Amino acid sequence: MTRIIIAEDEVDLLELLQECLNLLGFETVGVGSALALFRELATSSFDVAIIDVGLPDQSGYDIVEVLSKRPDMGVIMLTARGGTEDRIRGFASGADLYFVKPVDCRELGAAIHSLVRRLDGNEPTAEAAPPPPAKVAPAAWTFDRTRWILRTHDAIDIDLTSAEVMLLEKLLRQPGETASRQELLRALGYEEDEAGNRNLEAIVRRLRRKVETVSGGKAPIQTVHSRGYLFSAAISVISV
Incomplete structure (x- = not known):
């Protein structure tokens, strides 16, 4: 490795x-x-x-x-x-x-x-076969968007508020990629100003605290400096 x-x-x-x-x-x-x-x-x-x-x-x-x-x-x-x-x-x-x-x-x-x-010294030539794709680890978290539940890697269900659901829906629209502050503010119906940013940070802070209190571990919601937020754990989304 x-x-x-x-x-x-x-x-x-x-x-x-x-x-x-x-x-x-x-x-x-x-x-x-x-x-x-x-x-x-x-x-x-x-x-x-x-x-x-x-x-x-x-x-x-x-x-x-x-x-x-x-x-x-x-x-x-x-x-x-x-x-x-x-x-x-x-x-x-x-x-x-x-x-x-x-x-x-x-x-x-x-x-x-x-x-x-x-x-x-193993750089492949143009004729060489490409390396096999990396194996993707199985999803450890689950987001049930219809029941408003986030399930941790330990199979613990966390009830979500409507704002938390909207936040996660935007974060998970492109898994593994950063959702910008502007995107999140628009999704939550906040203005792109100081008050809107404070409200966004408060929702993220409450959700992190809720996850950490229930699971005993760190919430996989990462701050990406000067850009936005990222859900950093593998996760599957249930829509129906």
Whole structure:
């Protein structure tokens, strides 16, 4: 199994990346600083490192320059800096790949697979058969939209309010993808202003608290910084 270490100081984004990549079949370890990164690297081996530029204790460019000297590990930069000069600096530092936030997890996963094959010397030729599709884990949660019930991975039923149902319907319209704040506000009938955003955040907060109280675990509703929200667990939807 491909092992990935992710250095990202934004906790919500780090958790989202880990959950998405874990669902794609990778094994991930997350850290929030350069110090924690190098401590992990001193005791464990990884196939790929994903590095944020803006870590609190050291520049991501400097970290990449050090890691690029490891011939057995791929290095990916993941940053909000999308300018041409930033990209050039990233590649000059030794990055194999450069992604600008926000990133589609499936695209990132495909890039990681390609990078690992290249490092192993197994990059397929044009005539080679494509790799088999990744196996998708069975759904662990269920949303019953007719009975207004969210069933957890432990088969515990949670009764939903009408607002919570509308929120989930929008979140699950495209499973695994981020629903923007604007989309959610419109679905809930709120204005795109400060009051509307407060109401949206209150619904998300109440639903998270309800799920966590009933299930004893963390609610799989992730905040995607500056974009919206994402339901990060596998789920099936019952419509009738």
